[in-house]
């Protein structure tokens with residue numbers, strides 16, 4: 001039996017996740033309809049439709065270049081920063097069109113945070129990395145409140161114990177795995193509702209990866225998480241639902257266990273069994 005078909009899924013290992021995956025009805029956090037994205041003349045995504053449930057983890061998988069990062073960036077309008085990028089269709093967060101001209105993009109990105117493949121702490125202290133967003137958004141009225149947000153965020157990112165005695169040191173001086181947890185702390189400091197993670201563990205060793213995966217599991221209680229990963233084992237471990245992309249199309253989306261054990265589409269089957277990709 002191919003390994004991809006025998007991996008343990010989040011639903012099997014966590015009863016709470018299993019309940020979340022099967023209990024109906026699901027509260028939908030993100031809705032995408034007919035999303036098409038082009039970079040100049042080149043179309044990168046075609047007619048993507050998907051519903052993403054609140055307080056769950058959805059994994060995006062698929063071969064390199066299939067559009068996973070492009071779609072992820074649509075959800076907090078990061079693609080706006082790429083001049084040749086054009087997005088059409090509709091994406092809603094809590095039923096509200098995020099491409100509506102009245103949407104404040106800075107506010108949107110506070111609600112929809114992002115963690116990147118390569119940890120990218122600001123060239124500032126550990127404290128300032130986490131305090132930056134809350135300060136920008138006026139979330140604290142005094143230093144004590146800001147301190148509390150910084151501590152709480154670092155605790156939730158399970159980094160506090162390692163850095164509490166050196167908050168004034170540069171964030172870039174931490175190990176790769178610590179830097180990635182710092183970036184997660186920075187993302188959660190502004191109390192986002194959704195966290196987008198683009199291959200957050202690809203630069204990390206197995207121990208740091210396991211910590212991030214545990215953290216994702218804990219964060220699901222409060223946040224909606226969308227994670228791009230090239231590791232099918234990781235998708236199976238952390239997500240309740242998985243979407244498979246291929247050549248710019250979302251081919252199939254469903255409960256992670258079903259996608260890995262009984263995919264409906266031949267292309268999904270070929271990918272998860274390692275026949276291409």
Ligand SMILES: Nc1ncnc2c1ncn2[C@@H]1O[C@H](COP(=O)(O)OP(=O)(O)OP(=O)(O)O)[C@@H](O)[C@H]1O
Nearest residue numbers: 039043044062063064065066067068069070071082
């Ligand atoms: N900034 C950009 N300018 C032009 N084309 C881009 C840009 N970003 C992505 N593309 C193109 O869009 C397509 C989808 O790329 P995308 O980065 O979304 O794929 P991906 O699924 O995330 O791949 P990977 O697994 O390698 O990260 C590719 O053909 C890529 O070359």
Ligand SMILES: [Mg+2]
Nearest residue numbers: 068069070198
């Ligand atoms: Mg990518």
